[in-house]
Amino acid sequence: MPTAPWPARSGSLVLRDPRPDEIDELLALRNDPAVNRWMLKTHAEPEAFRREWLAVPDSATDFSCVADLDGRAVGLGFLDVVDGMGQPGMPVGTQAGIGYVLAPDVWGRGLATDLARGLLTAAFDVLGLRRVTAGCYADNHASARVLEKAGMRREQHGVQDSWHAELGWVDGCEYALLAHEWAARRDVGTA
Numbered sequence: 001m002p003t004a005p006w007p008a009r010s011g012s013l014v015l016r017d018p019r020p021d022e023i024d025e026l027l028a029l030r031n032d033p034a035v036n037r038w039m040l041k042t043h044a045e046p047e048a049f050r051r052e053w054l055a056v057p058d059s060a061t062d063f064s065c066v067a068d069l070d071g072r073a074v075g076l077g078f079l080d081v082v083d084g085m086g087q088p089g090m091p092v093g094t095q096a097g098i099g100y101v102l103a104p105d106v107w108g109r110g111l112a113t114d115l116a117r118g119l120l121t122a123a124f125d126v127l128g129l130r131r132v133t134a135g136c137y138a139d140n141h142a143s144a145r146v147l148e149k150a151g152m153r154r155e156q157h158g159v160q161d162s163w164h165a166e167l168g169w170v171d172g173c174e175y176a177l178l179a180h181e182w183a184a185r186r187d188v189g190t191a
């Protein structure tokens with residue numbers, strides 16, 4: 001079992017494991033229509049959400065977290081360890097996908113950027129992963145900007161590769177960062 005990355009401070013936030021008594025509050029945040037408009041999954045099914053978030057503290061691959069601002073759960077960070085792709089002999093569990101949602105009343109204060117940086121710190125500095133990826137709809141400009149501010153590279157712009165419930169087929173973007181790029185950014189103080 002890898003070292004647990006939480007709790008950890010990142011900017012104004014404390015990133016921590018979810019508590020059983022706040023799952024309903026977290027579900028309400030995840031299912032806020034303003035929050036999920038640009039999410040691939042536009043509705044979290046309550047029982048599955050409860051099961052997944054209660055299992056997080058003991059999971060060997062799901063290192064998702066609550067973003068806590070002065071004692072209030074204002075966001076969710078997603079960090080799932082996955083395999084890359086490759087031929088037999090490939091090391092497994094060397095990369096992760098990250099994501100985030102913040103409560104609308106705290107948008108525009110740099111908190112998602114703090115959260116994304118905290119997820120990258122956990123992935124590279126604590127879990128020792130090799131590569132981290134994140135995706136967003138191309139028109140989710142705030143999210144693309146967060147990933148760029150956190151230091152990730154845009155690797156792909158997929159033309160009409162993503163389905164949006166209101167808009168139909170739209171463009172999607174894929175961002176990534178490698179461990180040595182993260183270390184170089186950290187060493188010059190830009191991570």
Ligand SMILES: CC(C)(COP(=O)(O)OP(=O)(O)OC[C@H]1O[C@@H](n2cnc3c(N)ncnc32)[C@H](O)[C@@H]1OP(=O)(O)O)[C@@H](O)C(=O)NCCC(=O)NCCS
Pocket residue numbers: 034035036038039099100101102103106107108109110111112113114135136137140141142143145146
């Ligand atoms: C996307 C989201 C996480 C951003 O959270 P946030 O805390 O407001 O993000 P930050 O304040 O750290 O940074 C936002 C950046 O986007 C910019 N931005 C916001 N809206 C923008 C827009 N419409 N066009 C261009 N840039 C925009 C901000 O100016 C800021 O950049 P700056 O610091 O260079 O000025 C938040 O809006 C959210 O939770 N949205 C719903 C869920 C979601 O979309 N999650 C991501 C799925 S991929």
